[in-house]
Amino acid sequence: MRIGLFGLLGTGNLGNDGSLTAVLAHLRAEHPHAGIEVFCSGPDEVRARHGVSAIRMNWYRDEYTTASRLGSVVRKGLGKVIDFFRTANWVRKQDVVIVPGMGVLETTLPLRPWGWPYSLFLLSLTGKLFFTKVVLLAVGAGTVADRANRTLLVGAARLAHYRSYRDEISRDAMGAMGVDTSRDPVHTDLAFALPNPVPLADHGVVGVGVMDYHGSNTDRDNAERIHRDYVRRMTQFVSWLAENGRVVRLFVGDHVDEAVADRIIEAVDSRAVSVVHTSTLDELLREMARVDAIVASRYHNVLAAVKLGKPTVAVGYAAKSDALMAEMGVGEFCQSIRDLDVDRLVKQFTVMEERSAELRAVLTRRNTEMTRRVELQLAELSAIVRGSSR
Structure with missing residues (x-):
């Protein structure tokens, strides 16, 4: 075979x-x-x-x-x-x-x-x-x-x-x-087949997933403006977190995102803000397991956060993030990356922290269902493989 x-x-x-x-x-x-x-x-x-x-x-x-x-x-x-x-x-x-x-x-x-x-x-x-x-x-x-x-x-x-x-x-x-x-x-995303690390959260630490966002396939003429607006607004939010006593760890989902994380750190200029360098999804899961709550843009940053049962706000660039959050029972904690409203993001984050225990319980139940669905998908794959030998 x-x-x-x-x-x-x-x-x-x-x-x-x-x-x-x-x-x-x-x-x-x-x-x-x-x-x-x-x-x-x-x-x-x-x-x-x-x-x-x-x-x-x-x-x-x-x-x-x-x-x-x-x-x-x-x-x-x-x-x-x-x-x-x-x-x-x-x-x-x-x-x-x-x-x-x-x-x-x-x-x-x-x-x-x-x-x-x-x-x-x-x-x-x-x-x-x-x-x-x-x-x-x-x-x-x-x-x-x-x-x-x-x-x-x-x-x-x-x-x-x-x-x-x-x-x-x-x-x-x-x-x-x-x-x-x-x-x-x-079924569901294949990442749900990966094992979760043992949670060792550091109290008071917030993870923020950033990305090198320039708009969609139809936004090429406005790509630089879209990028500047996104970085500026995420910088404002990270500054608010640091000013309000949170330790912030910036996460990326692709190597091209690292330049955005570096720009935010330079602009905020606070010892409370650092970037976490990861090269695999397994490493990302281990590092995200160490934070209390997460705000993320890239789809697989959002997925990793909810897979770990972390209270999460998704600042998504496509409907797939909204769909994932809704399926995980936390659809109210979303907004569009294109129309990112920092004041609204602060309110969502504050409510999310207040309801942390409730949201963790919801995510734990939904993750059990996601595990069952990805196991079914892999069983279907094995059936195809066994029937494909020449």
Whole structure:
């Protein structure tokens, strides 16, 4: 049995790499004799961290940087042709290829069609050509506005052998774009399969998750203004926390977020504020377990917080954060990152602290249900794997 794993993995996104960790742990436990190989963006990191064979997804190494010179444009264009054959050659060797979680069918952050959407479409297309089962496992999706991205992502979804989603809004979005989702199950995020660390909270410490936010895929013209506004408002909130006697630990969800954390620390200029450096979702969970309450922006920061049973306010950039918070029974503690109101955030945080014991009890009950749902998802995955041998 040969099992492939496919995605934007090993590039510093803690949520994506956490999904990979969860699926790898399951495959090694339930299918110990299978050969596993990862086709991804950061193969060196994946090999070093997980001890598994890994191959670079794109022939052109600067695929996800802007091509400003003619030579770069030519190499990037040539890479698209070469990537078709590289992907086809890799896919034909696998019995099943799994895309483990991630928001692979959404454009809530800036995304060019010839980048990830093209790669995912090649995967599903070559899977059909070589009778390799492509599994989109507990993925996130959203309604895609621009035609090029929508065509590629919808095409990839339709050609896949199996699709499941991490929430109802993802399945609804694919249905709205014309995909037949009548047989597609909804489970939950794969991160719920990861073990929780022993909670050792430091009293009076607040975690604040920040991100390098520049708007959505349709906000490119206003990206810098959106970014400045977000950083300014989060800085105001962190300043309020420090001035009111809280110790603040800043969390990131991707390596690109670290510059934002550094800017906030410099602006607040308080010994009460520091940044926590983590490189895996497991490390993030361990560090978040040490705080009393959390305010976070990135989806997997929010997910890690509620998974740990921490009173949480989500300053979300997409509907997926609101959906997760509602599903966990704490939907009132949300607001949009685009319209971030610092005064309202202070009020939400204050109420959240006052109701801390009640919210922890709610989150504990919901986490039991989430664990059951992710176990069901992984059981379905094993059934597909066992039925995929050639």
